[in-house]
Amino acid sequence: MSLLDEIKVKAASLKKTIVLCEGEDKRVVEAAARITREGIAKIVLIGNEAECKKVAPHVDLAGITLIDPLTSDKTEKYAQILYEARKAKGMTEEQAKEQAKDRTMFGALMLKAGDVDGYVSGACHSTANTLRPGLQVVKTAPGIKTVSSCFIMIAPDKSNPYNPDGVAVFADCAINIEPTAEQLADIAITSAKTAKAIAGIEPKVAMLSFSTKGSGNDDKFTQSVPKVQEATRLAKEAAPELALDGEFQFDAAVAPEVGQLKAPGSSVAGHANVFVFPNINAGNIGYKIAQRFGGYMAIGPVCQGFAKPLNDLSRGCNVEDIVATVAVTALQAE
């Protein structure tokens, strides 16, 4: 069974309730029906029957809970939750009442209120518009200050000696553009958690750079090597039990012979399976190289670090992507 099928089977056993915020999108309505039919999760779809029937007339909505923020009797309660969360930032009660009717905000407020276990949106909204309600009201998990994302990378087979499990985690390829050392440390710790919970691997985290243990020095230029070194120190301090080390070049992270030569004594060098890139440029380019040249399949971006699970879809997503993201979200809610 593929990892994705395993994730769906596990999700089905958890019976979580996930809100999909975009009932105006045909793909979302089709995915909602499929997830319900296959028992992967219980779905709350934000929208109304007439609208769903208009975009997807062929779809059977049986078993899906439809909720429209414009007519729901919960909107007032959610507006109050929003007001409490944002009043210190200057939000008025009137503004909260208005904003609670927004579908993505409504979904985030359902999650905050505990009325659903997870949130998935983004099929027809930008990443910033999808994640902002979560950042504003759901906020980060205890001990974590940074929401980030990772891709679970699945190899076409297990023949690559540098990735014997056939699974790896790449982060952050989609949210934090130029993370600080503190943010990189958070990304490393949350990626390890995702690797264990969703990818089912025992994490060995490599903090990536163009330098291995001080071999390269860019002090005069971008300070990126000292940043990764500091992030490594902070992550080790915050999670001493974690197998994590750096800074490593990619080959020192995955090739035992190079790791031994350049980072002797490191238990991670040569054996890493979770890769923390120094910024979004490196991460985004890196995962796409693995996809296109290496034939890897990328599941994600999986958002991590939120107090409760929220995930962002790509606007180019298809029905299968939405089903997969809902299954991953259900596992994060475990």
Ligand SMILES: CC(C)(COP(=O)(O)OP(=O)(O)OC[C@H]1O[C@@H](n2cnc3c(N)ncnc32)[C@H](O)[C@@H]1OP(=O)(O)O)[C@@H](O)C(=O)NCCC(=O)NCCS
């Ligand atoms: C994450 C992102 C979406 C947030 O954008 P934004 O809504 O404009 O963020 P803002 O700066 O307005 O911040 C909104 C709130 O979220 C918080 N926040 C922003 N980014 C955060 C993060 N990574 N972790 C935790 N909190 C964060 C801010 O502190 C702020 O909180 P406050 O209002 O309570 O003070 C933004 O970083 C982004 O657009 N990243 C790149 C996305 C992208 O283009 N990806 C490519 C797709 S592959």
